[in-house]
Amino acid sequence: MTQVEQPTYTADEMMAVAAARRLRNGTVCFVGIGLPSQAANLARTTHAPECVLVYESGTIGAKPEHLPLSIGDGELAESADAVVSVPEIFGYWLQGGWIDVGFLGAAQIDRRGNLNSTVIGDYDSPRVRLPGAGGAPEIAAMCRETFVMLRHEPRAFVEELDFLTTPGKGVTCVVTDLGVLEPADAGELTLTELHPGVTVDQALEATGWDLRVIEDPRRGKPPTRDELAALRALKPANGDTVAR
């Protein structure tokens, strides 16, 4: 018997696949740009075709063929069921409680799932000025649950945030390039799943706080051939960049 060859993939691809798998079919999802948009579109083009993608540009039910570079690319408007104004999308739709899952990235996260996307260093004389809150505070407050995607490294997984942009109360999972964290006792983010080939020690080393780990964390499955093909088919529009 010949052995089935395992397709090769990157850590970012594993992360997108792991996040996409957590979106159930039919979920109404408020999507940020970059990794969240990649994962949500992957879910939509694989196991969750009825997933509804809502972007903050006011596009409801967007079905882009290519990964948009921005939250307002023309393809989102053209493929959407409806296009509404920014006050309407944040007022009637998000604040109105119609969204199931908010999908966010950030620069820093703490053990409570609180997020920083504002500054690194002191607010008045920051070392790095980040883009700021955008839709994140309301997305996290108003969606039934919040998924976070973040590359796992000590400077991102910190004991103390430099700035609290978005409270982590609604965060139900954090998907990283090493595994998955979920809130356990008293809401503390705990490692519950590892991607293939990743060790608990790697996750501990990449976390800036004393990371709790459940007994015998689940072992995630590698991306299937179909998942990888679908993910790679979602090339960014204009084909000249990789969305980050």
Add this chain to the structure above:
Amino acid sequence: MAEIVSLDEAVEELVRDGDAVALEGFTHLIPHAAGHEVIRQQRRELTLVRMTPDIVYDQLIGMGCARKLVFSWGGNPGVGSLHRLRDAVEHGWPEPLKLEEHSHAGMAAGYAAGAAKLPFGVVRGYEGNDLATRTRVAWIRCPFTGERLAAVPAIRPDVGIIHAQQADQAGNVLLWGIPGVQKEVVLASRRSIVTVEEIVPELEPRPSSVFLPSWTVTTVAVAPRGAHPSYAHGYYERDNGFYVRWDEISRDRERFRDWMARHVFDRETSAV
């Protein structure tokens, strides 16, 4: 009734040093040509207002037009940082920049309140974050239920500037595609400039379009490709490649100034 004038006349007439100026367009229809005209006329000490400052605000800030920025997300979408904005905030170059930052929902509510000429908008999202301590919000109680809510001040710019696809000879404006906060900013502002792709003999009604009657707009100016490198639905696509290149162009102060000199100040070569 809106006056139809050239873009340099519109900016000359309506944008003054020290004004609060809002150039809006949520990814779509960003008024780049108008922003470049503000830079060419070397307006100073502006309070720049915009939900999503991106390339055109990076340019205005880097050329020293701004004293303060009111915003909710400042970055190069899908690419990364705005290097001129960061340089101003982190190193005070070319001048220090004051920040007043909100969430998107906060600013959207502020614009809607401004358009309605109400004093404030109401949102829930500022609860429990550090943003509330760093921006202009006040906590109020709902007079009916007692719920604690955040009040965000109405946004009433001195000048609101947007780009649209079409106007007619009477100065009525029609735009379609992603509508952003364009209607709100024009109705909320004391004066307004609308640049358009073209002036047509007759505006054709379109479903889900935004119509701004001539009597809500101060001036209309023709600026073909005036949203580039953002896009105008039905006219041209977003130049994503330029957003990526901007990261390189804007990283270095000298290269940035050189680019601005060649592409914004020298009109012979400014067709970018």
